[in-house]
Structure formats: structure tokens, C-alpha cells
Amino acid sequence: xxxxxxxxSLAGPLALAGGAAMVLAQYFIWVYAPxxxxxxxxxxxxxxxxxxxxxxxxxxxIVFCASIGFLIRKSPGMDQLASSAAEVGLLYTTLALAxxxxxxxxxxxxxxxWDPRLSTALIMWFIYAGYLVLRQSIEGRRKxxxxxxxxxxxxxxxxxxxxxxxxxxxxxxxxxxxxxxxGLEPEMLTTVIVCVAAMGxxxxxxxxLRFRQKNLQERLWSLYASDxxxxx
Amino acid sequence: xxxxxxxxxxxxxxxxxxxFDDRLVFKNISLKLPRGEVMLLAGPNGAGKTxxxxxxxxxxxxxxxxxxxxxxxxxxxxxxxxTFIYPGLSGLENLRFWAGMYRLHKSLEELEDxxxxxxxxxxxxxxxxxxxxxxxxxxSLARVLMLQPDIFFLDEPATGMDAQSRQMLRNExxxxxxxxxxxxxxxxxxxxxxxxxxxxxxxxxxKQAFFGLTSDFKDVLQERLH
Amino acid sequence: MTPRPLALxxxxxxxxxxxGAGIVQPVLLGLIxxxxxxxxxxxxxxxSAQAAAAIFWLATSFAMILVFNTLYSSEGSNQSxxxxxxxxxxxxxxxxGKALAGGVLLLMAxxxxxxxxVVFLGQDExxxxxxxxxxxxxxxxxxxxxxxxxxxxxxxxxxxxSLLSVVIFPLLIPVLLAGISMGSYFLxxxxxEDLGSWxxxxxxxxxxxxxxxxxxxxxxxGEY
Numbered sequence: 099x100x101x102x103x104x105x106x107s108l109a110g111p112l113a114l115a116g117g118a119a120m121v122l123a124q125y126f127i128w129v130y131a132p133x134x135x136x137x138x139x140x141x142x143x144x145x146x147x148x149x150x151x152x153x154x155x156x157x158x159x160i161v162f163c164a165s166i167g168f169l170i171r172k173s174p175g176m177d178q179l180a181s182s183a184a185e186v187g188l189l190y191t192t193l194a195l196a197x198x199x200x201x202x203x204x205x206x207x208x209x210x211x212w213d214p215r216l217s218t219a220l221i222m223w224f225i226y227a228g229y230l231v232l233r234q235s236i237e238g239r240r241k242x243x244x245x246x247x248x249x250x251x252x253x254x255x256x257x258x259x260x261x262x263x264x265x266x267x268x269x270x271x272x273x274x275x276x277x278x279x280x281g282l283e284p285e286m287l288t289t290v291i292v293c294v295a296a297m298g299x300x301x302x303x304x305x306x307l308r309f310r311q312k313n314l315q316e317r318l319w320s321l322y323a324s325d326x327x328x329x330x
Numbered sequence: 331x332x333x334x335x336x337x338x339x340x341x342x343x344x345x346x347x348x349x350f351d352d353r354l355v356f357k358n359i360s361l362k363l364p365r366g367e368v369m370l371l372a373g374p375n376g377a378g379k380t381x382x383x384x385x386x387x388x389x390x391x392x393x394x395x396x397x398x399x400x401x402x403x404x405x406x407x408x409x410x411x412x413t414f415i416y417p418g419l420s421g422l423e424n425l426r427f428w429a430g431m432y433r434l435h436k437s438l439e440e441l442e443d444x445x446x447x448x449x450x451x452x453x454x455x456x457x458x459x460x461x462x463x464x465x466x467x468x469x470s471l472a473r474v475l476m477l478q479p480d481i482f483f484l485d486e487p488a489t490g491m492d493a494q495s496r497q498m499l500r501n502e503x504x505x506x507x508x509x510x511x512x513x514x515x516x517x518x519x520x521x522x523x524x525x526x527x528x529x530x531x532x533x534x535x536x537k538q539a540f541f542g543l544t545s546d547f548k549d550v551l552q553e554r555l556h
Numbered sequence: 557m558t559p560r561p562l563a564l565x566x567x568x569x570x571x572x573x574x575x576g577a578g579i580v581q582p583v584l585l586g587l588i589x590x591x592x593x594x595x596x597x598x599x600x601x602x603x604s605a606q607a608a609a610a611i612f613w614l615a616t617s618f619a620m621i622l623v624f625n626t627l628y629s630s631e632g633s634n635q636s637x638x639x640x641x642x643x644x645x646x647x648x649x650x651x652x653g654k655a656l657a658g659g660v661l662l663l664m665a666x667x668x669x670x671x672x673x674v675v676f677l678g679q680d681e682x683x684x685x686x687x688x689x690x691x692x693x694x695x696x697x698x699x700x701x702x703x704x705x706x707x708x709x710x711x712x713x714x715x716x717x718s719l720l721s722v723v724i725f726p727l728l729i730p731v732l733l734a735g736i737s738m739g740s741y742f743l744x745x746x747x748x749e750d751l752g753s754w755x756x757x758x759x760x761x762x763x764x765x766x767x768x769x770x771x772x773x774x775x776x777x778g779e780y
């Protein structure tokens with residue numbers, strides 16, 4: 099527990115730094131970066147879409163690593179980290195899907211299209227939503243943690259196959275729209291990098307805060323459970 | 331896990347502690363079980379007796395400490411409250427299935443003899459679903475005897491047994507003891523079972539409150555009462 | 557002497573057939589799905605080959621969930637799971653035994669679904685039967701590998717069918733897409749130029765989940 103508290107004490111400073119970085123990122127998005135010619139202001143969605151999509155995937159990778167850690171060391175902390183990362187990852191993927199859909203509407207005139215990346219994100223969203231539902235539904239915490247960890251591992255291993263199959267699927271159903279290609283303006287690229295970095299700080303803060311909550315909840319629970327007055 | 335220095339010690343636990351998540355079940359259990367001895371495992375409800383037996387059988391690994399066993403898993407028998415019986419199979423099929431799992435070559439005659447021993451030969455082709463609790467426990471006993479175990483773990487097997495089955499269990503246990511098998515016996519009726527044990531392990535307040543000879547344990551009990 | 561995974565499979569099949577419901581229920585559910593789906597087009601219009609293939613694999617997936625829930629519940633009644641864990645054998649044998657039993661039951665269900673697709677959805681141009689069988693077996697392998705791994709969490713009745721399907725279906729997307737794509741080709745739709753890539757996807761999926769299951773199954777099925 100001691101080693102966790104030094105880690106979770108970083109949550110506050112990270113959140114502050116993340117907040118400041120987000121403010122800075124707004125300057126880059128609205129003032130520094132040029133307005134895109136064809137899409138206009140709507141293109142600014144991109145500066146939210148890309149960081150959340152990116153960090154969402156990283157969150158799922160954290161779930162994967164923490165799940166392996168849990169299976170090896172059986173420490174509840176690893177499980178708490180995995181579930182915190184899964185929650186944040188699911189939130190980000192939801193945002194990525196929503197912003198992606200808005201983008202698609204403006205850019206390709208449709209709310210949804212079979213784009214390999216978009217489809218992979220949606221399928222990941224389903225898998226990790228299932229992961230969180232599973233955590234609520236299995237009786238017995240030890241069993242739930244084992245099953246969740248196994249799912250956390252196989253879910254991430256599955257990502258390349260999901261992406262690959264989504265791409266092959268698309269090739270027989272040629273999409274009407276080409277995926278957004280071409281190089282970014284250098285100012286835009288700088289802005290994207292700033293946004294990704296800012297979002298990274300926010301992500302770390304969110305995961306750590308949630309992790310600390312779960313940690314405290316667990317300790318409270320075990321205090322309650324070990325109190326002889328409640329055991330009879 | 332299955333290595334042992336002293337061939338006369340069938341089971342050795344060294345400072346075994348177990349946690350469920352952050353909750354301590356018990357700590358620092360150390361004991362040796364020599365060949366041919368009966369050890370009674372007692373303690374109040376929730377003291378972790380079944381968990382300790384599960385650790386002894388190798389079913390779960392303890393959070394810390396070591397378990398050394400001189401008996402390979404095919405010679406380890408576990409007879410608990412649950413019978414492991416498949417209700418959809420007949421008595422004979424159940425026995426044959428478990429023989430297969432332990433890679434034992436048993437002829438039909440041998441299996442019939444086993445069932446006759448526990449008084450189930452007349453019912454061996456009947457679906458185990460129709461068995462009474464006592465019959466199911468006797469079928470379970472036949473499964474355990476089939477293994478010719480060197481060490482028995484009995485986790486309150488007598489629960490729900492009729493007097494006749496209980497006597498049968500006692501007889502078979504004493505036979506196995508004469509063969510040199512050891513026994514770990516979880517008991518709830520301490521007074522009743524105490525006389526049959528060589529040693530007692532008493533779990534209380536998450537630790538080993540007593541481990542030693544039965545006669546010493548009786549003295550401790552007497553002191554407590556006064 | 558029968559190898560133990562086969563003995564486990566034989567035991568499970570016996571239990572399922574003695575009961576009957578274990579196989580009838582998934583077959584019925586699949587048939588209902590196929591029939592209801594036939595209402596998706598106006599009377600007299602054909603369902604496209606791709607749609608037919610999709611409903612075939614959807615029916616199979618639902619059947620798979622029910623089959624593995626039944627298979628893993630057979631150890632529940634008298635805690636036979638503990639007995640299996642104590643037996644001197646690798647825990648993975650149980651995964652293999654259940655996967656084999658699940659595969660047999662799934663093939664039996666598909667034996668009913670296939671004619672149902674022909675009858676209700678008007679698909680009568682099935683080509684290249686040996687290839688069809690090969691592809692079905694290949695996709696089924698992937699399905700039972702995942703089903704036998706994650707179906708194990710239903711032991712002890714703590715997980716219901718609905719939870720299993722929510723967790724398992726999204727994981728199956730790569731093989732389901734492959735199955736639908738290959739199926740629509742064999743039902744006379746599509747060029748089949750991607751057949752090779754799809755077989756590659758399925759093989760990779762099967763290898764990945766077979767390996768993962770062998771490694772991870774003890775964590776799900778063990779006692780802790």
C-alpha cells in the first residue's frame with residue numbers, strides 16, 4: 099500500500115499540469131493553427147479526436163500490462179490499475195467515436211462508414227464495455243479479478259486481428275470515401291503534438307485518481323470485513 | 331511441491347500464511363504429518379479449516395510459506411462435503427470416469443467389487459440422480475478407496491451420512507491406517523472424534539492455537555473449561 | 557486406455573445427450589433466428605448470400621454460448637470441478653475436452669442450420685462442398701477455442717448466458733467477419749479473391765486463442 103500512495107500523490111500535480119496544458123492547447127487550436135480550407139472550423143474536432151483515440155488505445159494497453167501483472171503477482175493493486183485504465187479508455191473511445199462520427203458527417207456526409215480504424219475503435223469499445231460489465235456481474239471478487247485479467251489480456255491481443263479483418267472486409271465493399279490523407283500543415287502538426295501531450299497529462303491524472311479511489315475503497319472494505327464486530 | 335527429504339513424513343507445512351485479497355485467513359501454520367498418523371483439524375466456524383485443507387492438497391497455493399508433500403497427487407484422496415458425483419451418469423459410470431482421470435486400469439469386476447464394498451452393487455446401473463445423500467457419499471467413498479491413497483483429506487465427510495455409512499467410513503479409515511496411510515480430518519464434533527486422532531491442530535484467531543498430541547490437547551481443553 | 561481429454565469429452569457428450577435439452581435448446585434458438593430473419597425481405601424476394609451467411613454465423617454464435625454454458629454447468633452440481641482439479645493431470649485437458657465436446661455439439665447444430673438457410677432463405681446454389689466443410693471447421697475451431705476459455709467463467713452459475721454473449725461476441729468479430737465473407741462466396745456471391753486472406757485471419761485467430769487459452773485457462777478454472 100505504501101508504494102501506491104507515493105504514486106497516487108502524483109495525481110494532484112498531474113491534474114493541475116494537465117489543466118494548464120489544456121488551456122495552452124486551446125491557444126494552439128484556435129489561434130496558432132490555421133483554419134483548414136475545405137472544412138473550416140469543423141476541422142478543429144481533429145485536435146480532440148486524435149488525442150482521445152490515441153490515449154484510449156494506450157489505456158487499453160495499460161489494461162493489458164496490468165492484467166498480466168495481476169496474473170503473475172496476484173496483487174489487488176494491479177487489478178485496480180487495470181480497471182481504472184479500462185474505465186478511462188472506454189470514456190476516451192466513446193469520445194473518439196462521437197467526434198469521429200461528427201467528422202465523418204461533415205467530411206464524408208455520413209454519420210458512419212466502414213473505416214478500419216473507426217470499426218476497430220467501435221469493436222474495442224464493445225469489448226471493454228463488456229469487460230466492465232463482467233467486473234460488475236461475477237460473484238466472488240477473487241474469481242472476478244482472475245476472469246477480468248484473462249479478458250484484459252486476450253482483448254488486447256485481439257486488436258491487430260480486428261484491425262486486419264476490418265481492413266480486408268472493407269476491400270470487398272469499397273468505401274465511397276477515401277480516408278483522410280495528405281500531409282498536415284506544420285502548424286497543425288505542432289498543434290496536434292501539443293494536444294496529445296496535454297491529453298496525456300489529463301489521462302495520467304484521471305487514471306491515478308480513479309486508481310486511488312479504488313485503492314481506498316478496497317482498504318475501507320477490508321477494514322470493514324476484518325472488524326470482528328461485523329463478523330459476529 | 332512433491333519433494334520430501336524424510337520419507338516418513340507425508341506432509342510438511344512451514345510457516346504457511348494465506349490471504350484472501352487483503353484479508354488474512356491464517357498465518358504461520360507449521361506442522362509435520364508422519365506416516366500412519368491421524369491429525370484432527372479443528373476450530374470455530376470460519377477459522378479457515380477448509381482453506382487449509384485445500385492448501386494441503388495443493389488445490390490452492392498459499393500466499394506465503396511452503397508445503398512439502400511426500401505423496402504424489404494420484405495417491406492423494408479428498409473426501410469432502412461435496413461428492414463430485416455426476417448426477418446424469420450411473421454409479422458405475424461415475425466410478426469408471428474417475429478411474430480414467432487417474433489413469434487406473436480397472437476391470438468391470440474390480441469396479442463391481444468396489445461398489446459391493448460400499449453396498450451399492452444393486453444400484454450400480456441406476457442414475458446417480460436417484461441416490462440418497464448417504465448413497466452418494468458411499469459412492470464417493472468408493473471413488474476414494476479405488477485410488478488406494480497414501481494420504482486422506484476428510485473435510486467433514488460424515489455430514490448427512492446415515493449411521494451405517496458412517497460406520498463403514500470408520501472401518502475403511504482404520505483399514506487404510508493399518509496399511510500406513512495418513513489422515514487429515516476436519517471435525518466439527520470435536521468430542522466425538524478426538525479419541526481417534528493422534529494429533530490435533532486447532533485454528534483460532536487466525537493462527538495455530540494448538541498443535542500437538544491429542545492427550546496434551548485434552549489437558550488444554552480442561553484448563554480452558556476451568 | 558482412452559486419452560483423458562477424450563474421456564472428458566465423452567463424459568460431457570453423454571451428459572448432454574442424456575438430458576437432451578443441452579442440444580435441443582441451441583438448435584431451436586438458431587432455427588428461430590433463421591426463420592425470423594427470413595421475414596427481413598418481402599415475400600418472394602431472395603435474401604442475399606451475404607445476409608444468409610451472416611445469419612448462419614449469428615445462429616452458430618448463439619448456439620455456441622448456450623452449448624458452453626451447458627457444458628461447464630455439468631461440474632456444478634456436486635463440485636466435480638474440485639475433483640477434476642485434484643486429479644493428476646494438466647488443467648488444460650479440461651479445456652481441450654470441453655472444446656472438443658463443444659465442437660461436436662456445434663457441428664450438430666450447424667447440420668440443422670445449413671438446410672434451414674437453404675429452405676427459409678432460398679439459398680440453393682451452394683458450391684464446393686468439401687471447401688465449405690473445411691471453412692466451417694476452421695471457423696468453428698476459433699469459436700470453440702474462445703467459448704471453452706471464457707465459457708469456463710460460467711461455472712458455479714455466477715455468469716449467465718447474456719453476460720457470456722456480451723463478453724464473447726465482440727472478441728469473435730475477426731472470425732465472424734471471415735466466416736460471413738467465406739460463406740457468402742460459397743453461397744454464390746462475391747469473387748472469392750479475398751479467400752486466402754480470410755483463411756489467414758482465421759488461422760491466426762485460432763493460433764492466438766488456442767495458445768492464449770492453454771496459457772490462461774488455469775487462471776479461470778482454478779481454485780483460489
